[in-house]
Amino acid sequence: MRAVTDRLTHLRSDARDNRERILEAARAVFAADGLDAPMRKIARTAAVGPATLYRHFPTKQELVTEAFSERMRACYVVVDEGLADPDPWRGFSTVIERLCELQSRDRGFTAAFMSSYPGAMDFAADRGHALGSFAALARRAKEAGRLRADFTLDDLILVLMANGGIQAPSPAARVAASRRFAALAVQAFRASPDAAPLPPAARLAFVAA
Amino acid sequence: MRAVTDRLTHLRSDARDNRERILEAARAVFAADGLDAPMRKIARTAAVGPATLYRHFPTKQELVTEAFSERMRACYVVVDEGLADPDPWRGFSTVIERLCELQSRDRGFTAAFMSSYPGAMDFAADRGHALGSFAALARRAKEAGRLRADFTLDDLILVLMANGGIQAPSPAARVAASRRFAALAVQAFRASPDAAPLPPAARLAFVAA
DNA sequence: AGTCAAACGGACGGTGGCGTCCGTTAGCGT
DNA sequence: ACGCTAACGGACGCCACCGTCCGTTTGACT
Structure with a gap:
């Protein structure tokens, strides 16, 4: 260093x-x-x-890594702030909403965060830390009985990838759509007495571009 | 003709x-x-x-239109079958799940169905019909008190676009991930006494590629 | 002020996709 | 069996992007 x-x-x-x-x-x-x-x-x-x-x-990887390291940090800050929330469910929901918003404002960010670029090793450590924090947050939200018990970390990846697929004529419309999408995701993850069981989660992490 | x-x-x-x-x-x-x-x-x-x-x-449009017209029809069949289900909520859920599955099996299909290609006018009529059918199905599911009242047709588009963003190392994994995603979407759309209100829907249809 | 190397950027050759032209092949109708 | 024309496909020129070379500029240090 x-x-x-x-x-x-x-x-x-x-x-x-x-x-x-x-x-x-x-x-x-x-x-x-x-x-x-x-x-x-x-x-x-x-x-x-x-x-x-x-x-x-x-290489383009190096440029991407360097260019997004700041936003990447913003991303981790979001997770840590969520973890700091005394209400774990509110923290959880906020993290999802804010991550989706970050992504929707920046087309490249999604792919970068996914670390789709193999060799973006510099991210790996921070990313691992953020995922760890989020896992802790999810566990607390489950224990509080607000998050469905079958939620997995892969579901976060799933939602973020899906969020990345949202297109719209204008950036503003994309942000709006993404906001609604995030709210729907939160609804889906909410623990509920009459919630139906989910099909098994698939291993998703580290997809190649 | x-x-x-x-x-x-x-x-x-x-x-x-x-x-x-x-x-x-x-x-x-x-x-x-x-x-x-x-x-x-x-x-x-x-x-x-x-x-x-x-x-x-x-033009590529013509090729796409022609190549996918068969699958497109399969798509409409799915909607019509859902509409035929005596239980509107089951019909609704099944349509979502099956549409997501169709999409996840075929990378090109998503974009084609979105009619992202302007000038794929041939689809317009059928597409309109399918959307009409689905709207009717959604209305019945709402009246049955199973579908949340603030569901919009744009939410279907939203889910399908998002589903299109799902990537995975193998086709099989993508299908599995998509299946889980569809189930989550259905959970999100379910009417529920403690459901939170959603942010406003955004006009999405007819995005350019 | 003068020197020298670090840094610059215009220009080049290579690749891959595009859409079209035109000389050749081979179905079809007599 | 034969000719006519529909249909074929190799080859062409065009353009965008890529990554690198090398002659020129310019900041830094004495």
């Missing part, structure tokens, strides 16, 4: 500048067009030559 | 043959790779030159 920091600090001023502009452009373009946006477009948006882009981020 | 039939019957035998093989190939490729599979691949699968493919189906 020390070495990396050194390397970044030792960058020439224009290089550090460009690097920052590239990351900003990547976030904007990925949010608008999804993860498969052409590298060129990001370079153009950053007002930078293709070579410069590739020099800073030799 | 008469003219079209004539034109098709008047096709030379090899042409009719190729046309059939192209449609078969298109179904296979679309199912495996989704709607954005390259035309070339379909031509190769059908053991046909590109020109032949384009002669039969000048």
